[in-house]
Amino acid sequence: MPKPAKLALEDGTVYEGHAFGAEGEVTGEVVFNTAMTGYQEILTDPSYRGQIVTMTYPEIGNYGVNSIDIEHESPSLSGFIVRSDSRIFSNYRAEGDLQSYLQKNNILGLTGIDTRALVRRIRTTGAMRGILSTSDLNDESLVNKAKASQGLVGRDIVREVMPTKAVAWDQKLDDWTETEVGKHERTNSGAHVVCMDFGMKWNIPRHFASRGNQVTIVPGDTSADEIMKKNPDGVFLSNGPGDPEPLEYAHHTIRELLGQVPVFGICLGHQLLSLACGAKTFKLKFGHRGVNQPVFDIQTNKVEITTQNHGFAVDEKSLPDCLEVTHRNLNDDTVAGVRHREHAAFGVQYHPEAASGPHDSHYLFERFEKQIAK
Structure with missing residues (x-):
């Protein structure tokens, strides 16, 4: 049975889905990427430090992961959000599945939410501070934590x-x-x-x-x-x-x-x-x-x-x-x-x-x- 997980934004919006990858709780600026492919390069791009990345393309993980398509020694982002995480991967270069890769690198993943709705909110309101959690599922508590988290402006990351x-x-x-x-x-x-x-x-x-x-x-x-x-x-x-x-x-x-x-x-x-x-x-x-x-x-x-x-x-x-x-x-x-x-x-x-x-x-x-x- 998939473990429940939630994303809460500083404006009070909460999205409920399922965890894939690591478990726990992380904060970060919630942003989105419109690429259809390249999720492993995105995961390992140090420019995403301090951010929770949402993929707009609905099916992520279908070609697996490998030791070639990396842009740094390990992922730097805080969390990863997808509409649907493919549990089946098929590619001649693949060496493993996305979920195991996230677990190995201690990256929290969230799947099963309406990423279209999330992206529309970000486009309307702007990138916001958020929290991704598998341990605290109380909406009010999560929103308060999101509001109290650090933003990116003025920080040397x-x-x-x-x-x-x-x-x-x-x-x-x-x-x-x-x-x-x-x-x-x-x-x-x-x-x-x-x-x-x-x-x-x-x-x-x-x-x-x-x-x-x-x-x-x-x-x-x-x-x-x-x-x-x-x-x-x-x-x-x-x-x-x-x-x-x-x-x-x-x-x-x-x-x-x-x-x-x-x-x-x-x-x-x-x-x-x-x-x-x-x-x-x-x-x-x-x-x-x-x-x-x-x-x-x-x-x-x-x-x-x-x-x-x-x-x-x-x-x-x-x-x-x-x-x-x-x-x-x-x-x-x-x-x-x-x-x-x-x-x-x-x-x-x-x-x-x-x-x-x-x-x-x-x-x-x-x-x-x-x-x-x-």
């Missing part, structure tokens, strides 16, 4: 997911996939790319390594002096969780790096680059999370379909003169990319490494390498 020391990275895309992606990307440039890891998805350094780069990963709080001692040809600013404004150590480091070495930022890295240059950020109502977000490239007049996962964005009105907008999100016209007018530095508010997702934006890695080669 990056320190919970960043590495503790510098490491060399040599894993390539070809080591993990049968596709032609990695083969076409090899340029054998030999450039040394230092990645500042704020909670980085592993497919990003795989892309750099596949292009022939030497890759070193350093913690996100590494100083500019320490980074420059490694003689980088370029510095990459990774994705990561939460509010970018409290990360003043990163703002300071990036300001010192500008002009010394080319800089490329993705997602949180894009926000941090903008903040370092004097811009401001704001919290989106319910964020952008999915693999089908249309973005307009102002420089080429082309539209690319992108993978996105962020709850904050750069405030265009606050952009300093040294930054210009290069990309826009076509769903809400928010800033999706910026470029520094004086230094070799740019960032995008989406994931060109796209795991999972479309490959429209791979050109950004080539653009970075061209800046390094100058």
